[in-house]
Amino acid sequence: MEIKFGTDGWRGVIGYDFTAGNVSVVAQALADYLLSRHTQPLCVIGYDTRFMSDIFAREIAQVLAGNGIKVLLAEKPVTSPVLSFATRELGAAGGVMVTASHNPPVYNGIKFKGPYGGSALPETVAAIEDKLSARVISRAPTNTSNIETFNPEEKYINHLMTIVDINKIINSGITFAVDPMYGSAQGYFQQIFAACPSLVQEIHSEINPSFGGINPEPIAKNLGELSNLVSSQGYTAGLALDGDGDRLGVICSNGIFMNSHQIFALLLKYLVEFKHLKGAVVKTFSTSGMIDLLAASYGLAVHETPIGFKYICDLFLSKDILIGGEESGGIGIKGHLPERDGILCGLLLLEYIAETGQLPEQLLQTLFNHIGSYYYDRRDVPVSPQAKARFNDAVLNNPPETIAGLAVTEIKTLDGIKFCFADKGWLLFRFSGTEPLLRLYAEASCPAQVQKLLHEAQLLIDDIEK
Numbered sequence: 001m002e003i004k005f006g007t008d009g010w011r012g013v014i015g016y017d018f019t020a021g022n023v024s025v026v027a028q029a030l031a032d033y034l035l036s037r038h039t040q041p042l043c044v045i046g047y048d049t050r051f052m053s054d055i056f057a058r059e060i061a062q063v064l065a066g067n068g069i070k071v072l073l074a075e076k077p078v079t080s081p082v083l084s085f086a087t088r089e090l091g092a093a094g095g096v097m098v099t100a101s102h103n104p105p106v107y108n109g110i111k112f113k114g115p116y117g118g119s120a121l122p123e124t125v126a127a128i129e130d131k132l133s134a135r136v137i138s139r140a141p142t143n144t145s146n147i148e149t150f151n152p153e154e155k156y157i158n159h160l161m162t163i164v165d166i167n168k169i170i171n172s173g174i175t176f177a178v179d180p181m182y183g184s185a186q187g188y189f190q191q192i193f194a195a196c197p198s199l200v201q202e203i204h205s206e207i208n209p210s211f212g213g214i215n216p217e218p219i220a221k222n223l224g225e226l227s228n229l230v231s232s233q234g235y236t237a238g239l240a241l242d243g244d245g246d247r248l249g250v251i252c253s254n255g256i257f258m259n260s261h262q263i264f265a266l267l268l269k270y271l272v273e274f275k276h277l278k279g280a281v282v283k284t285f286s287t288s289g290m291i292d293l294l295a296a297s298y299g300l301a302v303h304e305t306p307i308g309f310k311y312i313c314d315l316f317l318s319k320d321i322l323i324g325g326e327e328s329g330g331i332g333i334k335g336h337l338p339e340r341d342g343i344l345c346g347l348l349l350l351e352y353i354a355e356t357g358q359l360p361e362q363l364l365q366t367l368f369n370h371i372g373s374y375y376y377d378r379r380d381v382p383v384s385p386q387a388k389a390r391f392n393d394a395v396l397n398n399p400p401e402t403i404a405g406l407a408v409t410e411i412k413t414l415d416g417i418k419f420c421f422a423d424k425g426w427l428l429f430r431f432s433g434t435e436p437l438l439r440l441y442a443e444a445s446c447p448a449q450v451q452k453l454l455h456e457a458q459l460l461i462d463d464i465e466k
């Protein structure tokens with residue numbers, strides 16, 4: 001079974017291609033990569049709450065240890081940002097996180113982290129992938145002294161406290177609900193607000209390998225329970241984290257979902273207007289035009305990258321970046337890590353609410369008053385391998401001149417195929433790099449137009465399927 005890396009490391013179906021055998025092949029490739037660049041590397045390993053993630057993490061540890069690499073293995077599930085933070089703090093040559101993030105329960109995966117505490121850069125991932133052909137796998141015995149366990153949480157939480165004013169949130173009288181979606185972000189908010197436990201209610205805060213039948217992706221259709229809880233209990237907000245805690249979803253006090261573009265824009269607004277910070281802004285190809293407009297209004301440069309936080313991370317490492325974010329809900333902030341972090345973003349949003357005394361929906365209204373209204377939605381469509389193979393040619397050889405009544409003014413192909421319209425709208429077709437799905441992303445100035453665009457996109461795919 002071929003091991004093929006995707007948008008972020010490797011994902012596979014547990015027991016089909018994601019097996020102990022294949023995991024040890026990937027671990028051996030990582031060991032070969034680390035040893036080709038360091039004389040005595042240290043590697044930090046973390047894992048989420050998925051089925052067998054802890055066992056796969058131990059397998060990776062034993063292969064690295066068998067190659068003479070010193071390993072620090074988390075003693076309990078951690079979020080990906082916590083693992084990134086530990087990688088940087090402990091001066092490790094690299095980090096490994098066993099997680100399939102937001103994907104359905106049948107998946108597991110491996111993400112690689114660099115010594116700077118963020119996604120491994122594309123060239124690093126390619127170099128590890130190049131070493132996958134190793135035939136001999138060295139595995140240390142279970143009692144090896146090369147593996148030690150550790151708990152990275154306390155230092156991470158102390159670090160967050162240096163960025164966010166927790167007392168401001170406590171003293172503001174805010175109450176909120178948290179949904180870690182049975183993932184590895186469970187318990188963090190309760191620890192951070194331990195001095196005032198009545199402030200926060202957490203749901204889905206135990207291990208459940210089926211994720212309660214809902215994919216751990218913090219988007220509207222998966223957050224019905226959180227939405228009902230927030231509106232029925234009168235909470236100020238609801239915060240939802242994905243399976244490995246690097247993405248954030250938000251529910252407003254009225255139970256309405258706030259999408260990732262809106263969270264990104266609000267955080268940018270807060271950092272500039274209230275924290276008086278500066279720096280360039282990074283967004284991926286599927287992220288809202290709101291970000292460009294907002295950044296321009298502050299005189300900040302915007303960089304656009306393909307989808308995948310590794311590209312944003314690259315820019316964090318080489319330029320002065322204030323904030324970088326993605327449609328998928330991952331946002332990184334200056335002064336933390338070159339990495340997205342759902343917990344930090346959630347705390348900053350609470351701080352914004354505390355600072356202004358405005359509810360999340362009121363903050364959104366202020367944003368719309370500043371830059372106008374933007375609406376967005378996404379559809380994920382299963383596509384046959386035949387249609388996938390024909391897709392680019394079918395669309396690019398005979399591109400539509402109008403879609404849903406809007407004239408196409410430009411076609412961009414940085415990642416997928418994006419049709420831009422004269423008004424602020426756009427429609428993007430892009431194959432997921434983590435699941436066998438075609439993603440249709442659309443933005444327009446009214447919700448009905450968004451749905452029309454998605455409908456026409458679906459018709460176009462149906463045509464290619466015929």
Ligand SMILES: O=P(O)(O)OC[C@H]1O[C@H](O)[C@H](O)[C@@H](O)[C@@H]1O
Nearest residue numbers: 007008308309328432433434435
């Ligand atoms: O390729 P997709 O399934 O759309 O997923 C895209 C996402 O993949 C991973 O989760 C990466 O870590 C993210 O940075 C990226 O946004």
